[in-house]
Amino acid sequence: MKPAKAAEKRRGPTRAEGQCLCGAVQFEIGVPARWAWHDHNANSRRAHGAAYATYVGCWRSRFRILKGEDEVTRFTEPESGHVRSFCSQCGTPIAYARAHAPQMINVPRALISSGAGREPRYHIGIDQLQEWTYQGEALSPLKGFAGVVWTRAKRKRA
Numbered sequence: 745m746k747p748a749k750a751a752e753k754r755r756g757p758t759r760a761e762g763q764c765l766c767g768a769v770q771f772e773i774g775v776p777a778r779w780a781w782h783d784h785n786a787n788s789r790r791a792h793g794a795a796y797a798t799y800v801g802c803w804r805s806r807f808r809i810l811k812g813e814d815e816v817t818r819f820t821e822p823e824s825g826h827v828r829s830f831c832s833q834c835g836t837p838i839a840y841a842r843a844h845a846p847q848m849i850n851v852p853r854a855l856i857s858s859g860a861g862r863e864p865r866y867h868i869g870i871d872q873l874q875e876w877t878y879q880g881e882a883l884s885p886l887k888g889f890a891g892v893v894w895t896r897a898k899r900k901r902a
């Protein structure tokens with residue numbers, strides 16, 4: 745048995761793989777990751793086209809592109825110098841490197857198909873949480889639409 749496989753058997757997985765929507769870019773990170781967090785800032789919201797982004801942060805030395813390095817395009821945010829990498833084929837965000845933490849790389853949690861070894865327990869920019877974000881309100885089935893649930897309108901209390 746190879747040393748890496750023996751370690752995996754002893755301690756659980758030591759790496760987790762992820763990929764973009766089209767599969768052109770594949771990567772791996774070492775697990776357990778350093779930390780995981782929700783980013784509510786406007787730039788991450790826009791870069792993901794989502795209410796917020798959930799990242800797994802890992803040491804740059806433990807992040808590796810397995811396939812599709814040539815497909816990775818980078819955008820540097822002019823004000824901050826933060827670098828966002830994405831797949832040039834399908835647009836999936838791949839990595840987010842913040843200028844003040846060059847030794848770390850953050851990958852979208854949603855791209856990793858297995859465990860990352862960290863739960864996202866931290867929030868950055870929670871003051872920017874959007875009021876339209878789903879926050880666990882009670883849901884009801886929508887009549888006539890299988891698989892669709894909805895939040896009933898809130899009644900104003902007198």
Ligand SMILES: [Zn+2]
Nearest residue numbers: 764766831834
């Ligand atoms: Zn892709």
